Amino acid sequence: MTYNKRSEENDRRFVVTEHSTLLKWLIENVEGNSRSRLKAILQGRGVRVDGKCVTQFDYPLEPGMQLEVSKSKRNEVFKSRYFRIIYEDRYLIVVDKNEGVLSMAAGHSSLNLKALLDDYFVKTHQRCRAHVVHRLDRDTSGLMVYAKDMETEQVLEYNWHEIVYDRRYIAVVSGEVIDDAGTITSWLRENNGYLIYSSPVDNGGKYAVTHFSVLDRTTTHSLVEFQLETGRKNQIRVHSSDIGHPVCGDVKYGNGDNPIDRLCLHAYILCFFHPVTNARMEFSTPIPPNFKRIFK
Structure with missing residues (x-):
């Protein structure tokens, strides 16, 4: 395959001469880069096709068609005040959601991550939509994965407990938790008012x-890592309240303790097997700085 090439300070330019797909063409034509580096440049929005940024x-x-390929892994970095892209490929996208954003549309509220991702896909000329696989509460921040097509969404949703092998959250809870570690178990059932009730015996719930x-404690607060063995609605918030140390800032199950004016719950580790390639996908985000400041 032949191509025209003109070197510039910040990018390289090419003209396509044959039908192909983008990553395949880059591997065959862009010299001096490994497959993994080219994928990183592509995911980092460092490739333009006829002037349009393409990540697919x-x-x-x-x-x-004219291509511009950045010499660095990242070129035009996508930024949003509501979420941060952690990983993206043709099947799925992993994001770090800010607090105050719904996972999907509910009622008349328009600010939701699914709509924001759909808008991002349109702007980056991707022929896909965000498919909801799991949810975080509006005021919980942290890692989420969305599928880009219905087939991937169904694999993730129907095999969630087999595919996901580690989910952990960080929370600031009220009071000093004396035990260094432990396990909380109960049956959880939702009433007509959308409140979850916990019972030590089977109450017909899950x-x-x-x-x-x-991880850290003072006489007034504790920094706690929660690891889910099951994934029930409001599970951490209810179980934290069950042991007498509700999550700070929790208006449904809390005690009014709200040191940083937000729900102090953050999904900071998410590990799963890729639904198509079966590769191990392991992601983590830092503990929110305002959580840490409570313990200085």
Whole structure:
């Protein structure tokens, strides 16, 4: 395959001469870069096709199209006040959601991550939509994964408990948790007012298991890591309240303790097997700085 190439300070320019797909063409034509580096440049929005930023690996190329390829892994970095992109490929996207954003539309509220991602896909010329696989509460921040097509969404949703092998949250809870670690179990059932009730015996609800370990503590607050064995609605918030140390800032299950004016719950580790490639996908985000400041 032949191509025209003109080197510049910040990018390289090419003209496509044959039908191909984007990543395949980059591997065959861009010298001096490994496959993994080219994928990183593509995911980092460092490739433009006819002046448009493209991240889709299998984006179809036709003769005459002009490509610009950045020399660095990141070129035009996408930024949003509501979420941060952690990882993206043709099947799924992993994001770090800010507090105050719904996972999907509910009622008349328009600010939701699914709509924001759909808008991002349109602006980056990707022929896909965000498919909801799991949810975080509006005021919980942290890691989420969305599928880009219905087939991937169904694999993730129907095999969630087999695919996901580690989910952990960080929380600031009220009071000093004396035990360094432990496990909380109960049956959780939702009433007509959308409030979750916990019971030590079967109440017709769903059995829930949460493991916890204390990372730091003062006489008034504790920084706790929660690891989910089951994933029930409001599970951590209810179980934290069950042991007498509700999550700070929790208006439904809390005690009014709200040191930083937000729900102090953050999903900071998410590990799963890729639904298509079966590769291990392991993601983490830092503990929010305002959580840490409570313990200085």
